[in-house]
Amino acid sequence: MSSARNLQDGTSMNCAEFQEKLPELFESGANVSQEEHVQGCETCSALVRDLEYIAAQAKLLLPIHDPSPVVWDNIQSAIRSDHGADSKTAVHSGKRT
Amino acid sequence: MNLALKTKSDNPLTENAKRGIFKTGGLRMNARPTEEQKPIQHMRRNPPIAGEAEAIAKAQAGDGHSFEILYSLHKRRVYSLCLRMLGNVAEAEDLTQEAFLQLYRKIGTFRGDSAFSTWLHRLAVNVVLMHLRKKGLPQVSLEETLEPSQDDGPRKDIGERDLVLSGSIDRVALERAVENLPPGYRLVFVLHDVEGYEHNEIADMLSCSIGNSKSQLHKARMKLRDLLRSGQRKEESIA
Ligand SMILES: [Zn+2]
Numbered sequence: 001m002s003s004a005r006n007l008q009d010g011t012s013m014n015c016a017e018f019q020e021k022l023p024e025l026f027e028s029g030a031n032v033s034q035e036e037h038v039q040g041c042e043t044c045s046a047l048v049r050d051l052e053y054i055a056a057q058a059k060l061l062l063p064i065h066d067p068s069p070v071v072w073d074n075i076q077s078a079i080r081s082d083h084g085a086d087s088k089t090a091v092h093s094g095k096r097t
Numbered sequence: 098m099n100l101a102l103k104t105k106s107d108n109p110l111t112e113n114a115k116r117g118i119f120k121t122g123g124l125r126m127n128a129r130p131t132e133e134q135k136p137i138q139h140m141r142r143n144p145p146i147a148g149e150a151e152a153i154a155k156a157q158a159g160d161g162h163s164f165e166i167l168y169s170l171h172k173r174r175v176y177s178l179c180l181r182m183l184g185n186v187a188e189a190e191d192l193t194q195e196a197f198l199q200l201y202r203k204i205g206t207f208r209g210d211s212a213f214s215t216w217l218h219r220l221a222v223n224v225v226l227m228h229l230r231k232k233g234l235p236q237v238s239l240e241e242t243l244e245p246s247q248d249d250g251p252r253k254d255i256g257e258r259d260l261v262l263s264g265s266i267d268r269v270a271l272e273r274a275v276e277n278l279p280p281g282y283r284l285v286f287v288l289h290d291v292e293g294y295e296h297n298e299i300a301d302m303l304s305c306s307i308g309n310s311k312s313q314l315h316k317a318r319m320k321l322r323d324l325l326r327s328g329q330r331k332e333e334s335i336a
Pocket residue numbers: 014015016018037041042043044045
């Protein structure tokens with residue numbers, strides 16, 4: 001798709017070439033911000049910094065959402081009907097202690 | 098209910114099993130993870146919980162109260178996972194319910210070879226993926242065509258210093274941006290960056306190639322950057 005684009009100078013890697021390599025670079029575990037191109041290119045260094053930052057922030061996303069109490073009610077009634085008239089008595093309901 | 102999303106059972110990914118990550122088919126739990134093979138991020142995210150082992154043992158013996166304890170210990174994590182993968186409260190609640198019902202039916206097969214939470218979360222991921230399969234979306238590979246161009250080639254506007262994100266986004270903004278990702282991107286991003294699954298695991302779960310998983314992840318992060326930057330721009334224009 002973008003392969004032949006911006007290959008004019010041919011010598012040092014340009015932004016297009018670098019950004020094309022970027023997914024692999026990240027996944028290789030290399031220190032991307034130390035890449036030669038990044039050192040000399042403000043655009044790509046900002047990009048790399050942002051992407052690393054996003055990945056780092058994502059790891060900090062905690063489970064902050066709680067399901068509504070209806071979910072547990074539904075689970076209980078489904079379990080009860082699973083058991084039906086089964087000899088095993090169903091799940092104890094509510095909080096008893 | 099049959100959990101198998103993908104029945105290719107004899108592939109080299111049994112590596113996963115060694116590391117405590119189990120394929121969906123039979124929720125196999127035979128292999129014991131060795132010290133260095135433990136999935137580090139999963140361990141970090143799944144520290145042992147006080148009272149959990151006892152609750153598991155009792156719930157396995159059919160004690161309903163202990164099952165309720167397990168529910169309270171894990172509901173938030175399972176629900177958050179569903180919500181982030183689906184981006185929809187009603188569906189997330191339905192599938193949380195489904196995941197715990199499956200847990201109820203299968204808890205007897207848990208043998209403690211991996212962390213319980215690792216096992217449960219994988220079960221929940223499978224429930225969500227199965228649901229998405231039934232709905233026929235989002236096929237990760239299709240996402241490439243749904244998302245045109247904008248991530249191809251160099252970005253001319255990137256250098257503006259005032260728009261560098263680093264250090265400036267809060268988690269609420271990130272949550273919101275994740276919600277706004279296209280479904281296929283969101284799946285890979287949540288599984289990899291939030292939940293800590295490896296690309297080979299994701300490829301296996303989604304029946305896509307590892308390369309596809311990597312490229313979806315990259316596109317997801319690029320898209321998030323766009324979303325976050327445009328969010329910032331809006332805030333600035335309001336201020
Ligand atoms: Zn550049």
